[in-house]
Amino acid sequence: MLRSLGDDGVRELAGRYAAAWERADVEAIVGMLTADAKYSMPPLPQWFRSREAIRAFLVEGPLTARWRFRPVRANRQLAFGTYLWDAQRAVYLPAGLDVLALRGDRIAEVVSFLNADFGRFGLPGEISG
Known part of the structure; x- marks a missing residue:
């Protein structure tokens, strides 16, 4: 699906x-x-389906924190190393590898692998604040 968007389209979406x-x-x-x-x-058993369910999850959970995202590719798909702010250390620390499945120019699925090895994807172990 990434090829149909072209490099510029993928960069813009990312x-x-x-x-x-x-x-x-x-x-x-x-x-x-x-x-x-x-x-x-x-490995968490929770999952969400539909824009409304995902919106509620994001508002109640992840979007209450500060994030940094770094684009990568995983299995030929657009992915992001996600980093969560750690106030004690004053850095962003790895939180998960989000792999996106696209349908046209829209995101059809996000799978956030919470135990991903960031080094395998060339991602840093932390990001300064």
Whole structure:
């Protein structure tokens, strides 16, 4: 699906998605999703399906924190190393590897692998604040 967007389209989508997370803009994130989008976080058993369910999850959980996203590729798909702010250490620390499945120019699924090895993807072990 990435080929159909082209390099510029993928960069633009990745930039919009990362920026929306980093400014905690739930409407921008949800606006990029398909109506039947799914969101899961292996190994946790919870998963969410639909824009409304994902919006509620994001507002009540992840978007209450500060994030940084770094784009990578995983299994030929757009992915992000996600970093959560650690106030005690004053750095962003690895939180998960989000792999996105696209349908056209929309996000149909996000699988956030919470135990990903960031080094395997060339991602840093932390990001300064």
